Amino acid sequence: MLHVLNHPLITHKLTQMRRKETGTKDFKQNLDEIAGLMAYEVCRDLPVKPVTVETPVAACKTFELSNEIVLIPILRAGLGLVNGINDLIPTAKVGFVGLYRNEETLEPHEYFAKFPSNLDKAVNLVLDPMLATGGSAVAAIDIIKKKGATNIKLVCLVAAPEGVKVVEEAHPDVDIYIAALDSHLNEKGYIVPGLGDAGDRIFGTK
Ligand code: PRP
Ligand code: URA
Secondary structure: OEEEOOOHHHHHHHHHHHOOOOOHHHHHHHHHHHHHHHHHHHOOOOOEEEEEEEOOOOEEEEEEEOOOEEEEEEEOHHHHHHHHHHHHOOOOEEOEEEEEEOOOOOOEEEEEEEOOOOHHHOEEEEEOOEEOOOHHHHHHHHHHHHOOOOEEEEEOOEEOHHHHHHHHHHOOOOEEEEOEEOOEEOOOOOEEOOOOOHHHHHHOOO
16 A cells, blocks of 8 residues: 655655755755654554553553564665664664666666565565665565565655556555655656655765
């Protein structure tokens, strides 16, 4: 299912990121802040288990998270979403999928993968600011499903309708969370209006 997280703070910060004159420092800071705000919504339905704790006053029947959370950024640009979410979920583990998109074919190519154990028991958040053709997201989800992951959420900032459709068709069990659904892809596979090349803007390359 697609969740578009319409929130004035998220939209305002994303607007600053979209501006072409926004530099690396402000781009990264806004991304960090949006990641935290999105995490709050993405985690709304996380499973909890009942526990009893002793407060300084009395026993308290309450709840705590029942599953481990694993953050899986798609390198490089997905790294930009890790810190903001990790601030809210400091116990989260982090795995990595390295993919780059061939600029001509737009096909994703894997160059790195490293995960914590027990993806099968965790809630796995796949992170990438841009969902364009959907090829990278589908490939990353394929990779972690082969490692046993079943509970998977895809967290992106900006998506094209084409990419959402591709992921929904390939992985109908994966919930997709985005901050904005843009118009379309251009002939180079860039999201329109989008925000340009997220990796380059985060890391100052180009
Ligand atoms: C970008 C982006 C996504 C991918 C999206 O990465 O961060 O991973 O493109 O495009 P898709 O939906 O068409 O697959 P890129 O390949 O440019 O690598 P980078 O993150 O290292 O810059
Ligand atoms: N990757 C990006 O970084 N931006 C786009 O618009 C599409 C893919």
